[in-house]
Amino acid sequence: MKTCSACFRLFSHDSGFCPVDGQRLVPVAEASPPRHPEDRRVGATLCGGRYQIWRIVADGGMGRVYQALDLKVGRSVALKILHPEVALDEVSVERFHREFEVSASLPHEHIVEVLGFEKTEDHSFALVMEYLEGEELRTVLKRDKVLPPERLVRMLSQLALGLAEAHERKVVHRDLKPDNIFLVGTRDGDRVKILDFGSVRDNSAGAKKLTVVGTTIGSPFYMSPEQAQGLLALDHRADVWSVAAIVFECVTGRVPFHASTGPMILVTIMGSNPLPPSEAGKAYGVPASLDAVMEKAFMKMPEVRIESVGLLADGVGRAYGLAGSHRDWAYMPQDELAARIRAMLPTLLGRPPKAPAGAVHAGAGAVHAGAVHAGADGRQVVAVVAAPSPGATEAFTEDIVMGVPQRLPRWVVPAVAGAAVLLCALVALLISR
Structure with a gap:
């Protein structure tokens, strides 16, 4: 091993100069x-x-x-x-x-x-x-505000691969945020490392539980509704929500849910919906094709949310016009991803053409901008139809049609949130007596 006499970083024996201070490195045996x-x-x-x-x-x-x-x-x-x-x-x-x-x-x-x-x-x-040499995603966002789409897609694809390993073992991270995503720079682009599994929820049989039922664990800005309520029935789809919140911040420069205090953030998460990313990130050229993907990722009920981080990554990549799946994009050189996205972005930012009736179909790894439908608020929304990624476990209707899911009546979520607050107040009153 070698070290820098100015910053005292440690480097492999074949390194010559410190990339931070420019100093010639010396063997650690010759330094203290x-x-x-x-x-x-x-x-x-x-x-x-x-x-x-x-x-x-x-x-x-x-x-x-x-x-x-x-x-x-x-x-x-x-x-x-x-x-x-x-x-x-x-x-x-x-x-x-x-x-x-x-x-x-x-x-x-x-x-x-x-x-x-x-x-x-x-x-x-x-x-x-x-030991990792690089920087947290939080540091990058503080400096650059947003990520270029090619960097986002590559990072998200690798994140999906790492979380798939944990989720297959029924381990929920529960504290995914930009601070816990570490980016190691390489010639081809970032190499992602997921940090801090100290807040995990282990749903495997016989796993020891450290969290009392009803306790809220995680970072409020990136917390799913079920996690905000401390519900016992919490699984990997809570991580899907958290990753979606990170994606939203990466493309818009702002978190999807914001309030002045932690409790108010949680109330906002449970009772409101974020702006479409194309609207929140209009200054950064976010395509409207991403809106339907994020809408499904932010479904309040886990049962109708995007099923996995892999499917979320597939939806984000295809929203930027990429063919294939996150397994293809995870290790594709960032420059190549950038060229492919640049070729498609002008079309995505323009008005999508109307597809002939009955012409919407999906081949392996294909994505098509389909018919224009009227949403519940009267706005036009383009349905995006995508084939499931290779190796996906179960593809059901909600996974394949990344369009406009059926909305609950607008009064349902506020009503449920209000009832939950009243119930908590009643329980607190009874306990205090």
């Missing part, structure tokens, strides 16, 4: 880790002398992340160590250990690799993970 005036861990070796801490990478609510050298195997690793006050909370420690167990049981190229769980000499706990 720095000391930090406010953090005694930096420069020390932890966990029985195995991990030598070289620098602080990031801080979070639960703990601090360091880049360290694994002296046993000679590789760079990331150590996430709980803050002292968090390490005293048994439930927090149990969740931290659960993150290790779940991540270790899900070996996948798009899920961060977890290598170990250790107790530190300063009475805390450390999660040992592969």
